[in-house]
Amino acid sequence: MGLSTTYLGKAEIQELLGTSSFGMWRLPRQHGDFPEPETDIYRGPFDEEPDGPVWDAHDVYRWAARTPEFQHRGAVLLRPLPGQRQPGRFLGHQDTTHGPATDWHTGIGVIRMLHTDESHAASAMAVDLAAERNREIVTVCALYGDLNPVTGPALVAADTAQPRIEYEASWARVVKLAGQPLPWWPDLLRRSEVTRRWQPGSAAVTADVPATPREKTLRRAAANSAFSQTARAALTDMADDMRNDRVEDVARDIQTYGNHIASPERLVIAATHDARTHPIQLVKDDALLRQGWEEITRSTEPDAVEALDIALGRHPKLLPFGHFTHIPVTDNPVVERWTRRLALCDPTAGHATLAEDKTVDAFFTDPLTDMPVVRTKDDDENHAQWLFYVPLSLPAGRGELASIVLHGPVWITTTDGFVHPAPCTPGEHLWWGYAGGERPLELAHVVNVLLDNLGARITLNNYWDSAPDGLTTLFNKDHKRGTELTRAALLHARMTPPKSRR
Structure with a gap:
């Protein structure tokens, strides 16, 4: 978060400081540290051009607080503290439209x-x-989302006398005014039903960490009896993993804010999580989890669609397919050889995550790799496309790699006459050409593996060490789209030593 930006013209500064137009003219002459007018003004799309010079309200308000002549009109929490202060007292909790609050008489x-x-x-x-013309509350403080190890959590303040001007304030100063340490709640426990259980002098209350909508979705799906025990275990495991992460976030915040404050008298941890029930033990068998997610991918249950969408963003390596790809529906020969074998089918959760809100013409499955494929309609706004996930591996025992075709995604042709999208991991997309960054290196690694074992499951572990220099050099060239590189050309490139060795 950041401070709101407000600008003041001459008339507004006169009103803020209680001075005349002549006094305004004299300000920069009497006070060498008076802020300069702004030259680089931030304006929203509907803001009008200012009529004359403007000043940053934050800078002027802070300046007034440190200038004796105008301290009584400057930022309340930046003015000198009053002498002979009475001890402050806690006035109680307030529920507001902006979150839970505590009021302190000072x-x-x-x-x-x-x-x-x-x-x-x-x-x-x-x-x-x-x-509301509230005369009692002089200033409002909110958390600034950071921590000063000396003074405490960062605060942003806005005074009710000048409510549109925000400024940074000191937690330590508010503590001095309140006369006691102030309560602090971890972000995930800042709920009214939790904050109201705290009173000055009380121990930290134990509260549940709320579930996110995504966690709730996974747990609802895990309760669906249409799924097997293995699939339900996979759903529950991902929900438990999310819960562990959130509890760890709370524990980390408590450790940070509880242990890194120079003066513990300034802050008390007002709530904590129930550490006895965490962390939840997770499933260690990735093969079992993949089996469960493969079932979910092929399911027609609405719960499966929502759960799969979550898994794609959180842990795609547990899913049975590689990266998402889209290509235009064209008459390209290599694409046609692939699409001719696709089988029409009813949509599954895998198809739903491909289609999303697009206008769909038909759903397919690749019978050789079981990958879901969607063909969209050609409408006024969008041309028809093939949407699909590339496989993680190609069918074993079906010949050898015959060639690769560089057309959109990389395509593999095999010696037994089939065409496949080149297999790859979920987070990567194979490419070629000098501007491809590390993509040519990754492609060199994948082709190197497939030349020896067409059915190998693709990973990119240590690809920078295993990719042959000759293949990397070949794929770093800016080949024309549609170029076909035969097995002989690929094997020759793989055996070509780097030029630096000659």
């Missing part, structure tokens, strides 16, 4: 602490209070 008035790091929450709350 020697400068009531300070409201918003326990959120939502952007501009302090200003929005201060605007609400000013509209």
Whole structure:
């Protein structure tokens, strides 16, 4: 999050500082540190061009707080602390539209602490209070999403007298005004039902870490009796993994904020998670998990579609296919050889994640690799396309690699007459040409493996060490789209030593 940016013209500065137009003219002459007008102004798409010079309101407000003549009009929490302060006291919890809050009576008035790091929450709350003509609360503080190991959590403040001007404030200063350490809640436990259980002097309360919508989706799917025990175990395991991550986030925040404050008197941890039930033991057998996710991929259950969409983003290596690919429906010969063997089918969860919100013409399965394939319709906005996942491996026992064709994705032809999209891992896309970065190196590794074993399952582990120099050099060339490289050409390139050795 960041501070909101507000600009003040001459008339607004006069009103802020309570001075005349002549006084405004004298300000930079009497005070050499008075802020300069802004030259690089941020304007939104609907903001008008300012009429005359403008100043950053944040800079002017901070300047006033440190300038004796204008301190009473500057940022409240940046002014000198009042002398002979009475001890502050806790006034209780408040539920607000901007998150849970605690109010503190201090020697400068009531300070409201918003326990959120939502952007501009302090200003929005201060605007609400000013509209209500609340005379007691003088300033609103919200978390700034960072930590100063000396002063405590970073704060952003907005005063009800100038609610649209935000400025950075010190946690340590608010502690001095409150006369006691302030409570802090981990982000995932900043809920009203949790914060209200804390009172000054009480121990940290134990609270449940809430589940995300994605975790809930996986657990709902895991309760679906249409899935086998193996598939339900895979769904539960991914949900448990998410839960462990969230609990670890809470524990890490507590350790960071609880152990890295120079003065423990400034902060108390107000809530914690139940450490006795975590971490949840996860399944260690990846082969079993892959079996479960393969079933989910081929399922027609709506729960499977939502779960698979989550798995694609979280742990695609457990899924039975490689990266997503799309190519236009054209009359390219190599693509036609592949599409002729595709079999029409009813859609599965795998098809649904390919199609998403596109207009679909038909669903297919590649009978040799079991990969889902979707053909979209040709409409006014989009041309028809083939959407598919490349396989992780090609069928074993079906001849050898005969050639590769560089057309869109890389295509493999085999000695027994078949064409396949080149296998690859979920997160990569094979490519060629000088501008391909490391793609040619990855392609060289994959081709090197397939030349020896057409049915090998592709991984890119240590591809930079295993890719032959000659193949890498070959794929670094800017070949014309549609170029076919025969097995003989590939074997020759693989055996060609690098030029530096000559």
